[in-house]
Amino acid sequence: MSVNITEICENTKMGREYALLGNYDTSLIYYQGVLQQIHKLLATIKEPNRKQKWQQVRQELAEEYEHVKDINNTLASFKTDQPRGGQVISCDYMESPRYEEPTRDPDVWPPPTPVEHRPSPNIRGARPSHPRRSDAPVRRGGAAVPPARGDPRAVRRANQGQENNRGGGRRESKNKEKAKKELEEGENKRFDPSGYDKDLVENLERDIVQRNPNVHWGDIADLSEAKRLLQEAVVLPLVVPDFFKGIRRPWKGVLLVGPPGTGKTYLAKAVATECGTTFFNVSSSSLSSKYHGESEKLVRLLFEMARFYAPSTIFVDEIDSICSRRGGSSEHEASRRVKSELLIQMDGVTGATGQDDDPTKIVMVLAATNFPWDIDEALRRRLEKRIYIPLPGAEGRKMLLEINLKDVDLAADVNLEQIAGRLNGYSGADITNVCRDAAMMSMRRRIQGLTPDQIRAIPKEELELPTTMEDFEMAIKKVSKSVSSEDIEKYQKWMEEFGSV
Template structure:
């Protein structure tokens, strides 16, 4: 009996030990699964997939009491596994393989969404997603359609996630995320027709951006499209307006370069960010890089110039030289009010240097008709002729201010009647401005530029212009 009891106690102890081992293994597996889920959620947040991260946290009920440690992430784990695999088997590990069942994503138009999913009614608990797409499994005999939804808003320029681009470090991706915030949307509502009196510049920009995308086979050999265009001229002549029209009319990614976003106080950060900008522009090609006020970033070399400014300009020259390669579908557009302050090395990178001059009499006539006609105010041709004759040396921006001042003059007359208690402000009606109002505004609004300033730009054009 004693031996039997000892055998039973030993068997019980061994069974209890096995149960403890199984429980510990299960707990470790459960902890690993939970850690993987936290890692995935943290990675999604890092890649700005906020909606997917919140959906995952809600589905698996991740607690906010825990977070991933600073010294570990999925990218590091994958790199260490690849290094371990190569050192052990002397070959690179294959992470992905092509599956037998092909899938493709088909975006459903807005009209189709409303008709194909009548049951999906918006409620507070189940809101309608912002777009719907279908994943079609190509099975040979028939396509099995699996509908899926996402909360991501689609734009005209579809951005591929930065994770799709291999060979870049996490630091590069962080800088690229900042640069992608500088992308100008093509929904500003500026068209070529809004650039009144700038027909020559519009044709040149179409040659450089629009036509090569529509008919690339025509632009081969010596007929390659322009890669760099510099617009210079007096302030207010429409240089920035042209750039907005390029962003809206061209089907390219439009990057806006500003000194505040690309000049940093830490050594080397400005050059690094500039290099990443051109890398991202190539990855998302066709793209356009717009540099407003180029003279602020790349002025003439000087012995008194700061070392950081010289290094930034040197990196800009290097990147501009590389961007001028024919195989890169990247276009650089720059503007400046002081072209004589630019280095000759910078000017060489811009194949076309176009003077956006003060509008002539005919152009001023069209600008007056554009602004007054767009607001519903009608003037006959004789009145427009009188306005255009008396507004010499006025730029497009000055004419816009002049039109606003003429309309404000009518509003002031009505406000004076309200202040004198002649009428109530609820009954105030503003009449359309007349020619006398425009002539009165001409006495108050003075042009920024004049013939002397214009002569300076014309002289520089005769020496360095390329039009």
């Protein structure tokens, strides 16, 4: 179903107008509908520049939505019951109680409106809750402030507010029902924090990847086997869900194992981009709290939210820091409880919902570690696929050089195949450091011994000279590999014993 850009603009305009009028509930509904429409539109856009602009628009509207939501929550905390007849109203933000006359004469006060249509209090420029006569003082924070006379904009706003409060209730109801209907058609689901600590929910929602990481399979050099296995475990169950049922159900857990700097986290970003599922990027700090018992609540809440947003993927980087072996002498009781809760939630991630045969409702845990031998045995069993991410081979090193040097001018004597042969045993991060160092060599030679003012006067063309083969030779001598052969043997031995590719 195509998304109408004109309708997006119109709904955005309506959401902002209702926010300016103080009808924040209706405004929030329009904002949610617009965000969902832009989300659908982004799925149909292929041009990178246009897609980036729409992502920026969506981010700005999301910030407006959160701002209106904060105002609405603040007003809700001050809201009191609607007065009936004549009674005394006392609010925290008023200096003294105020007696209100019975609402009988429509020329003085309009009939009370239902709660869902009640206008918001006069806070931050919103219209007053009840229309007043032009000569009636407006109470702000307990002080009576007379209205400005002779200001045509103020008079026009007051007249519009009276018209909206007297005759706009029915029209507002229709608009709200229309907005709700549009939202139901393409609803952007929001996790209901009721029953949970609101602060914990907000902390975890910040870890949901809202913006596209913009990392594709083609941006990752080599690692074809790892990419194939991740596509089979994450992407294909969403493409052909009828096939991945029963014994062919999707994997619940995938562990990426390998030396530092080989691209494990980069692969996770590619999964977030390619699979199109809700992606939770979780670190050990996200699940840690100084309060007793709160870390376990965070773990449980994380999986509850992942089930709500299913299909979803939970990525835990450096998982050995969260779930190391249990029973050690230095293990703290709180750490053991967190590990136990994590294991329980991973085991019940599909079984508890009764959706084992529905791959569109699956929750997959994607973990990465440099120390697989420190992981708890029970967690290792739950991470059913254990994939080794090795150091790049000769072809992979050449691809990494091409990716890193695509924006760098190279001299005619530069031979990337020869450089790739010299980088045997280097990780992807090491090769990137070699390229960065080589690209800086020409500038270092040019500015050697000069003062900052002299450097500033150098033309740009003299600083951006082509990188030569000699520059790469010097960079290789300065940058050593970070992974030893003993470490590689250790990873290979662990994979021979526990690997599952």
